[in-house]
Amino acid sequence: MRNTKSIIGKEKTNTSEVPFFDLRRQCEKLKVELEDAFRRVFEKGNFILGENVRLFEEEFASYSDTKFAIGVGSGTEALHLSLKACGVGPGDEVITVPNTAVPTVSAISFAGAMPVFVDITPDIHTIDVEKIEKKITKKTKVILPVHLYGHPAEMGQILKLARAHNLKVIEDSCQAHGAKYNGKDAGTIGDLGCFSFYPTKNLGAYGDGGMVVTSDGELYEKLVMLRNYGEVKKFTSKIEGFNSRLDEIQAAILRIKLRYLDEWNKRRGNIAELYQQLLKGSDIQLPHEREWAKHVYHLFVIKVNKRNALRHYLEEHGIGTQIHYPIPIHQQEAYKKLGYKEGDFPVSEKNAEEILSIPIYPELTTVEVETVARCIKEFHDG
Ligand SMILES: Cc1ncc(COP(=O)(O)O)c(C=O)c1O
Structure with missing residues (x-):
């Protein structure tokens, strides 16, 4: 069993794993x-x-x-x-x-x-x-x-x-x-x-x-x-x-x-396109880009029914993921005082149960993107 805790949102621990992000690659x-x-x-x-x-x-x-x-x-x-x-x-x-x-x-x-x-x-x-x-x-x-x-x-x-x-x-x-x-x-x-x-x-x-x-x-x-x-x-x-x-x-x-921002955003866009191609046809809601928008894919967020099980499966296969965000603000303890209750914001609340951010950053390799997509498909297609 891998030490899964160490790869969620953390640095890469061995070469077969895909970290959620790895800032050292860019620094290098x-x-x-x-x-x-x-x-x-x-x-x-x-x-x-x-x-x-x-x-x-x-x-x-x-x-x-x-x-x-x-x-x-x-x-x-x-x-x-x-x-x-x-x-x-x-x-x-x-x-x-x-x-x-x-x-x-x-x-x-x-x-x-x-x-x-x-x-x-x-x-x-x-x-x-x-x-x-x-x-x-x-x-x-x-x-x-x-x-x-x-x-x-x-x-x-x-x-x-x-x-x-x-x-x-x-x-x-x-x-x-x-x-x-x-x-x-x-x-x-x-x-x-x-x-x-x-x-x-x-x-x-x-x-x-x-x-x-x-x-x-x-x-x-x-x-x-x-x-x-x-x-x-x-x-x-x-x-x-x-x-x-x-x-x-x-x-x-x-x-x-x-000076590198446009180049990096372009690479993020290419990774997003590749994920879109590789995950197409599965029962997963992929990010949408409205016709008037240029999306810069700070995060690549998918929506799935069995989110927690998928996350666990990816963890077991060495793939780091995160959830942005797991608790809508009106349900955070610090903001209970605002007086909102469960059900007030159904889209945000449902999202919090289904969204999953998968790795996307300019230094992510194509092989790594393919590994992530293959693993997601494996889970979904049984
Ligand atoms: C949407 C959004 N707003 C505000 C912030 C706050 O930025 P910072 O962490 O630089 O204070 C962040 C960053 O975490 C963010 O993602």
């Missing part, structure tokens, strides 16, 4: 460039808000085809500070989904506001735009869609509703670097877009990091202050701020990695 490829970048940062001796942060902000804004980018401490902080920049606070409501990473919602509650949930669509796992309007009240300030797994939410409808009700739109693009909605970059469609550089993301740092993008000069100015003690200049705080800065070392790494 970039070693020379990264070492050179580290050396230059050390030689400069400037570790906070230096030239790498400034240049990475410019390069990320240009990559996303937007005006401004503000480097912050994490994706959670990108969301939290964006809400603060929009003036969100106690007594306000923010509409989002229960099928997301916890930080989407903790950013809202840390801003002092009330998260209000809308269920997701079963095919693309993003906010069900038909269900938003009846959740809008006088207290609603922001709609916060999540571009989950790398597929954008239906932004056209969301913007229409936001304009009609005078609401801001903050996009949680933490899983969607390079994704597009009708040709426009995810994160640049609403008022503010928030990115995470958590190491496993499509663009990941070697620690924590995040970014907010916007084309609104006023929001930009606010965010620059909010991330740095509210300062307009050293020791002069104009507003109440915080410390949430992207650091120089991470920015230097991210500047190198940004």
Whole structure:
């Protein structure tokens, strides 16, 4: 019997196994460039808000085809500070989904506001735009869609509703670097877009990091202050701020990695296509890509009836999997206080029982993809 615990979401333990992810493969490829970048940062001796942060902000804004980018401490902080920049606070409501990473919602509650949930669509796992309007009240300030797994939410409808009700739109693009909605970059469609550089993301740092993008000069100015003690200049705080800065070392790494993002996203797309071909015809719901979307496959999430048994079977065959996410936020102990009950969000709740994320990352080999698909088929076809 293998030590299955060690491979779920962890590093590769022997060559016949397929780890859920393996960050060492990418580090190895970039070693020379990264070492050179580290050396230059050390030689400069400037570790906070230096030239790498400034240049990475410019390069990320240009990559996303937007005006401004503000480097912050994490994706959670990108969301939290964006809400603060929009003036969100106690007594306000923010509409989002229960099928997301916890930080989407903790950013809202840390801003002092009330998260209000809308269920997701079963095919693309993003906010069900038909269900938003009846959740809008006088207290609603922001709609916060999540571009989950790398597929954008239906932004056209969301913007229409936001304009009609005078609401801001903050996009949680933490899983969607390079994704597009009708040709426009995810994160640049609403008022503010928030990115995470958590190491496993499509663009990941070697620690924590995040970014907010916007084309609104006023929001930009606010965010620059909010991330740095509210300062307009050293020791002069104009507003109440915080410390949430992207650091120089991470920015230097991210500047190198940004140059590879399109190539890596393309490889993710090719792996997704291969999975689609190999798993076609089995009784498994495969990821769907709407006609207006460019999916960047941060995760490849399948839906199956016997999810837990399949997961166990894959574990026994050395294949790492994860579940994104096993407990919808309204059912998490920390958020019981919001007062939702079982059955309030049936699509999210059913999803939590059926979804399974299988390995997808640019360094995954074709042989490994074939191994994963063969194993899934073996299980399904008995
Ligand atoms: C959808 C989503 N939102 C927010 C976050 C928070 O990002 P971070 O971990 O960088 O704080 C993440 C990352 O885990 C995420 O996947």
